[in-house]
Ligand SMILES: Nc1nc2c(ncn2[C@@H]2O[C@H](COP(=O)(O)OP(=O)(O)OP(=O)(O)O)[C@@H](O)[C@H]2O)c(=O)[nH]1
């Protein structure tokens with residue numbers, strides 16, 4: 001419970017046994033429930049998460065977005081916060097995001113990593129890719145978004161049911177922000193957060209995922 005409100009942390013994980021330990025061990029005490037959504041991990045992600053008190057939901061259908069589509073509606077609290085299971089989003093930022101949400105009576109706050117507080121926390125090419133995708137989103141939606149790909153958000157659980165989420169993959173992140181900014185009832189802001197290099201093996205395929213995310217932005221804007 002934080003400032004009188006209940007909070008769930010939802011974490012999608014694919015083979016993050018090292019990272020998820022770090023994340024759960026550092027989780028602030030006020031977080032009421034931790035939901036780890038595991039997509040057929042072949043390592044000990046689910047055992048580690050369960051052992052540290054998280055609720056593990058197994059989702060057979062693959063994908064970052066698919067994991068969130070299952071995990072977010074499972075939260076029964078007032079607020080949802082999200083982050084990766086790789087230690088890249090600092091746990092202290094949860095409190096700051098919730099404070100920003102509550103102090104300003106917002107519905108959705110998206111963690112903004114740029115400008116990076118530590119330039120080494122993200123590979124240069126990933127910074128270039130992120131910037132390019134954010135510029136495309138800005139041109140397509142005319143909103144001053146500075147980090148279209150951030151995976152750390154805090155929002156009122158009640159708003160999610162009205163979002164028309166179609167992506168099961170990495171574009172889920174940009175799609176969620178688009179749904180938030182186009183919804184007239186949702187008060188959306190970005191909030192500057194810290195970011196660290198991930199723990200564990202990199203799974204993202206920079207070119208493949210980057211191009212997929214780009215095509216998704218165009219498809220979402222003109223064909224949906
Ligand atoms: N359940 C589930 N989780 C996934 C899947 N793909 C990625 N994830 C998790 O989603 C989070 C974000 O994925 P990352 O691979 O860290 O993507 P990223 O942050 O853009 O890339 P890095 O810079 O390498 O951290 C991590 O916790 C992953 O374990 C998936 O298919 N299923």
Ligand SMILES: [Mg+2]
Pocket residue numbers: 084086088198
């Ligand atoms: Mg990550």
